[in-house]
Amino acid sequence: MSVKVVVNGYGTIGKRVADAVALQPDMELAGVAKTRPNFEARMALEKGYPLYVLAGRESDFRDAEMEISGTTDDMLEEADVVVDCTPGKIGAQNKPVYDAANIKAIWQGGEAHELAGISFNAHSNYDEALGCDYARVVSCNTTGLSRIISTLDVFGIEKVRATLCRRATDPGDVKKGPINAIVPELKMPSHHGPDVQTVLPHIKIDTVAIKVPTTLMHLHIVNMDLRESCTADDVIDVLDENSRVRLIGEGMSSTAEIMELARDMNRPRSDMWENCVWEESINVSDGELYLFQAIHQESDVIPENVDCIRAMMELESDARRSIKKTNKAMGL
Numbered sequence: 001m002s003v004k005v006v007v008n009g010y011g012t013i014g015k016r017v018a019d020a021v022a023l024q025p026d027m028e029l030a031g032v033a034k035t036r037p038n039f040e041a042r043m044a045l046e047k048g049y050p051l052y053v054l055a056g057r058e059s060d061f062r063d064a065e066m067e068i069s070g071t072t073d074d075m076l077e078e079a080d081v082v083v084d085c086t087p088g089k090i091g092a093q094n095k096p097v098y099d100a101a102n103i104k105a106i107w108q109g110g111e112a113h114e115l116a117g118i119s120f121n122a123h124s125n126y127d128e129a130l131g132c133d134y135a136r137v138v139s140c141n142t143t144g145l146s147r148i149i150s151t152l153d154v155f156g157i158e159k160v161r162a163t164l165c166r167r168a169t170d171p172g173d174v175k176k177g178p179i180n181a182i183v184p185e186l187k188m189p190s191h192h193g194p195d196v197q198t199v200l201p202h203i204k205i206d207t208v209a210i211k212v213p214t215t216l217m218h219l220h221i222v223n224m225d226l227r228e229s230c231t232a233d234d235v236i237d238v239l240d241e242n243s244r245v246r247l248i249g250e251g252m253s254s255t256a257e258i259m260e261l262a263r264d265m266n267r268p269r270s271d272m273w274e275n276c277v278w279e280e281s282i283n284v285s286d287g288e289l290y291l292f293q294a295i296h297q298e299s300d301v302i303p304e305n306v307d308c309i310r311a312m313m314e315l316e317s318d319a320r321r322s323i324k325k326t327n328k329a330m331g332l
């Protein structure tokens with residue numbers, strides 16, 4: 001069975017989700033929706049993706065000599081599931097439209113947990129999304145935290161404390177950056193800790209966050225109280241088993257060098273889908289684990305969206321098998 005997937009909102013996340021879906025043998029990309037006839041719309045057409053547009057904007061695309069397949073409403077009729085990748089808080093407005101079209105919907109981390117009722121991370125709670133009609137793939141930071149927390153919970157996590165150094169904006173964003181400042185988020189805990197609990201409700205976690213003048217990646221400084229005694233090597237062995245965690249070292253001392261590695265690997269758009277954990281930073285002292293990880297905000301959620309589709313459409317009942325299929329198709 002091949003399920004028909006459409007992507008509403010073709011920006012940073014949407015275009016990556018579209019490419020990843022197009023690579024899956026059990027999914028068909030039935031269309032993408034764009035608001036403006038810009039270079040990204042042109043690229044979608046060049047890739048052979050059916051292009052749909054907001055109702056009322058058809059003539060803008062015709063004037064730009066871009067062939068469209070219809071409006072967003074037409075696109076929804078083609079699909080089994082829509083992946084909403086519109087900017088945060090816009091996605092919520094689309095829920096009645098998806099309900100009217102009678103299709104399943106996935107939203108991104110910019111929307112509230114309550115919109116979907118299920119917040120998703122493949123390694124943490126794949127089963128919860130099996131057959132469901134709505135889900136939300138959590139944000140890049142929450143994905144990065146959930147992946148390592150669910151993996152390291154084999155040691156029994158008493159409490160997580162994480163400091164998030166967040167990139168100011170994405171590299172392609174000319175509206176918000178660059179900034180020349182370090183901006184503390186004064187609300188404690190930052191929203192990331194409670195967000196992790198939407199995926200892993202049993203985990204005690206506090207997070208604090210600062211915004212820093214970079215666009216490349218986020219960096220997390222993570223500390224966990226563990227119930228079971230273990231060594232740094234035990235932690236390394238467990239993390240090494242997770243296909244979406246990359247242990248890094250060999251002279252990689254910064255997020256810039258991780259992005260260089262992604263380019264050297266010929267990754268599409270130099271995406272780094274995995275959490276990058278500095279192996280040398282993994283230390284255990286008096287039952288407390290410390291580590292540093294870097295998170296590529298533009299891409300770590302992409303394989304998660306694919307697994308979420310597979311769970312919701314019940315294409316695969318087993319999380320590990322879905323993760324393996326997604327990884328294989330994407331080249332991860």
Ligand code: NAD
Nearest residue numbers: 009010011012013035085086087088108109110140297298
């Ligand atoms: P973006 O601004 O790069 O892309 C959003 C796209 O949606 C744009 O192309 C925009 O033109 C389009 N759009 C706007 N209104 C629309 C509408 N009504 N209908 C259809 N399309 C519309 O945003 P993004 O960074 O891709 O973020 C999308 C979602 O993913 C948000 O919820 C965000 O919080 C989440 N997210 C973003 C990142 C990141 O670092 N960029 C990481 C993880 C999750």
